[in-house]
Amino acid sequence: MAKKLNRRDFIKISGAGAGTLAVGGKFYSSYASDKSTFYPSDINKEGKIEKTPTYCEICFWKCAGWTYTVDGEPWKVVGNANDPHCSGRFCPRGTGGIGAYYDSDRLKTPLIRTEKRGKQVFREATWEEAFDYIAEKMKEIEKEHGPECIALFTHGSGGSYFKNLLRAFGSNNVAAPSYAQCRGPREEAYVITYGEGIGSPERTDLENAKCIVLIGSHLGENMHNGQVQEFTEAIANGASVITVDPRFSTAASKSKYWLPIKPATDTALLLAWINVLIEEKLYDKDYVAKNTIGFEQLKQHVKDFTPEWAYPITTIKPHIIRETAREMAKNAPSTIIHPGRHVTWYGDDTQRVRAGAILNALLGSWGRRGGFYIPEKAKLPKMKIPKYPTPKRDWRDAFPDKYPMAGLALASGICDATIPTPDKDCSFKGWFAYGTNLPLTIPQPQKTIEAIQNLDLMVAIDILPAEVTGWADVVLPECTYLERYDDLRVSPSNVTCRPYDSIDFKPSRIG
Ligand code: SF4
Numbered sequence: 351m352a353k354k355l356n357r358r359d360f361i362k363i364s365g366a367g368a369g370t371l372a373v374g375g376k377f378y379s380s381y382a383s384d385k386s387t388f389y390p391s392d393i394n395k396e397g398k399i400e401k402t403p404t405y406c407e408i409c410f411w412k413c414a415g416w417t418y419t420v421d422g423e424p425w426k427v428v429g430n431a432n433d434p435h436c437s438g439r440f441c442p443r444g445t446g447g448i449g450a451y452y453d454s455d456r457l458k459t460p461l462i463r464t465e466k467r468g469k470q471v472f473r474e475a476t477w478e479e480a481f482d483y484i485a486e487k488m489k490e491i492e493k494e495h496g497p498e499c500i501a502l503f504t505h506g507s508g509g510s511y512f513k514n515l516l517r518a519f520g521s522n523n524v525a526a527p528s529y530a531q532c533r534g535p536r537e538e539a540y541v542i543t544y545g546e547g548i549g550s551p552e553r554t555d556l557e558n559a560k561c562i563v564l565i566g567s568h569l570g571e572n573m574h575n576g577q578v579q580e581f582t583e584a585i586a587n588g589a590s591v592i593t594v595d596p597r598f599s600t601a602a603s604k605s606k607y608w609l610p611i612k613p614a615t616d617t618a619l620l621l622a623w624i625n626v627l628i629e630e631k632l633y634d635k636d637y638v639a640k641n642t643i644g645f646e647q648l649k650q651h652v653k654d655f656t657p658e659w660a661y662p663i664t665t666i667k668p669h670i671i672r673e674t675a676r677e678m679a680k681n682a683p684s685t686i687i688h689p690g691r692h693v694t695w696y697g698d699d700t701q702r703v704r705a706g707a708i709l710n711a712l713l714g715s716w717g718r719r720g721g722f723y724i725p726e727k728a729k730l731p732k733m734k735i736p737k738y739p740t741p742k743r744d745w746r747d748a749f750p751d752k753y754p755m756a757g758l759a760l761a762s763g764i765c766d767a768t769i770p771t772p773d774k775d776c777s778f779k780g781w782f783a784y785g786t787n788l789p790l791t792i793p794q795p796q797k798t799i800e801a802i803q804n805l806d807l808m809v810a811i812d813i814l815p816a817e818v819t820g821w822a823d824v825v826l827p828e829c830t831y832l833e834r835y836d837d838l839r840v841s842p843s844n845v846t847c848r849p850y851d852s853i854d855f856k857p858s859r860i861g
Pocket of ligand 1: 443574
């Protein structure tokens with residue numbers, strides 16, 4: 351028999367304590383872990399202790415660690431001392447990651463919706479029933495609209511398996527909300543300037559930096575583990591920090607200069623800094639001559655963007671703009687204008703981050719110790735899979751000429767293209783959401799809900815109930831990272847970088 355719950359009830363499950371579980375009766379008990387009253391600390395440590403390598407997936411930083419089990423039951427997870435992502439220390443979230451495994455609210459069985467969307471009415475299903483339901487709907491969509499009308503939204507390693515599924519089916523519409531809503535403008539700004547993105551973790555050699563400029567980057571308030579540790583070390587080593595933030599942030603409290611800028615005026619400050627470096631001839635002339643193109647155009651472009659011009663826009667006094675530009679130049683090339691991470695703010699994001707990338711080029715910090723390192727590359731064999739079919743169209747067709755710089759599919763774009771409008775053919779009929787809570791991730795949640803209501807198939811794959819599972823037709827319970835075999839973690843770090851002299855640079859486009 352179907353169990354009735356409204357949307358808020360469903361969400362309550364994820365935050366429910368033992369008392370609520372008792373009230374919930376049969377429905378709740380089926381979602382509770384068999385060990386809902388079992389805690390890791392209860393394990394008899396006298397049992398057989400084993401240690402297994404892993405990497406933490408509580409966030410995208412993917413710190414390598416060790417999982418300890420006692421008689422096969424996870425006990426604790428700790429950092430791997432050889433991993434530069436964490437230097438042997440997990441952050442509090444990662445240390446608590448074991449809780450994801452034991453969470454009493456975990457999804458344990460596939461669910462199939464039995465009433466219309468918006469009402470939390472599901473029935474438990476077997477994996478075969480759930481897969482048959484999904485496969486049948488996918489085939490219907492393929493027949494009526496084409497395989498490209500199915501999209502995947504993904505976050506986390508496990509999403510790569512669904513990417514393969516979608517591509518093998520004939521759709522390239524794979525979006526990560528973390529691209530359009532977070533790091534996308536940064537990646538494209540650096541690709542435009544250097545021909546390469548910044549990647550993750552960022553290729554900043556903070557540990558050896560002598561001057562660190564944070565403009566909208568509040569290191570220490572986020573949990574980018576290894577980066578925060580390196581930042582702390584840089585401060586202990588006497589690096590001067592320039593923090594641009596309207597708030598007196600944690601980073602601002604550790605800074606030599608705090609510039610409480612008027613919000614949304616960062617580009618004006620960056621242009622004024624470029625102006626000072628050029629006008630006072632403080633830029634790295636050899637580096638610029640050897641490695642860049644467009645310097646004369648840049649010089650011409652910024653000639654009127656003086657500190658006096660920027661003052662009424664930014665509220666930062668001209669002498670402070672000059673002094674901070676000189677501080678950067680004094681420490682160059684070991685000066686980093688940090689590229690930031692959550693950079694989607696005002697709509698001018700790509701150009702704003704690009705101005706910071708250009709400043710880094712003028713200071714000669716790209717490919718330099720204490721600047722941006724160039725990671726070594728190793729070739730790994732590719733997984734042997736049959737060739738994917740070539741899709742006939744993709745998400746861009748819904749927005750001719752609109753997002754020319756986007757290197758990946760935009761989650762918000764797919765959402766918009768799912769809502770039929772008089773001028774746009776609705777192209778999406780099926781969504782898969784892996785590890786991403788779409789109603790809380792994509793801006794304008796009412797639009798996301800409207801888009802979901804227009805779908806023929808909505809599948810959510812997750813560890814715990816959330817808003818997105820509440821709107822799905824089929825919910826598939828996912829394993830935690832502690833229970834899965836994932837791909838190898840491949841990522842850059844400054845222990846595997848090439849020395850500056852051995853680098854054959856592509857010229858940086860600064861004009
Ligand atoms: S930063 Fe923390 S949560 Fe993120 S991967 Fe590392 S230990 Fe896990």
